[in-house]
Amino acid sequence: MPQDDEASATATGHDGAIEETGRFRPRFDASGLMPCIALDHQTGAVLMMAWVNVRALEETLSSGFAHYWSRSRNRLWKKGETSGALQRIVEVRTDCDQDALLYRVTVADPAGTCHTGRPTCFYRTVPLGPGDLDRPLSFDDADR
């Protein structure tokens, strides 16, 4: 939980235990999942956002390669097992309330992170300004 205000920490029962503990206590959601950000260790680029469950996280930590849980296929997924775009783990981080993860990785095939053939899944920008969410996107294909 990022800071919003001091009052909220009390109101939501935060007592500092989870934020300051030196033990890993990952908190998965009702579906047993947790969001996970993959970051390129060399470039610092955000590569993708995916989901992990206990099994994917255990496989990641034991193998040193990023694993996720595929919600669409309902199975464990070693990133790059088919495409070759393996993600070697440099570091795994957890956030303050231990309900999100950050994988810092090196990528075997920079072009292969996104299934569209791009090096990141975040290749489109949303223009700022008031109004409906239905608005044009801009492609950032300089890094394609």
Add this chain to the structure above:
Amino acid sequence: MPQDDEASATATGHDGAIEETGRFRPRFDASGLMPCIALDHQTGAVLMMAWVNVRALEETLSSGFAHYWSRSRNRLWKKGETSGALQRIVEVRTDCDQDALLYRVTVADPAGTCHTGRPTCFYRTVPLGPGDLDRPLSFDDADR
């Protein structure tokens, strides 16, 4: 959806429409929420992971300041409204299947992002290696 294999794109009904469309078509989950990563524009650091709904996203785009949806308090939350750690939006990105967001921001108070007083919520690393998930964490407080 990041790339896993070519077959999965077909198996899960991906036909390239959502990945290549030039229209913003955000896909919220069953609770009306979507995970959102906040990234420091100057340092490239991942600051936090939070959630947005339609209203939070509209407020973000129209005001130019990061808004989220507080699940614990069940209300719209302008980041920094109390703490002063406002996040001015530099850029908003969506991912390939439009079910995750990336806010690139400048922070008004670098120390205030996390409610623990740290500049990022991801201040603890999880050691690699086989075995149970119950393991010690390392604090990275150099940036505190």
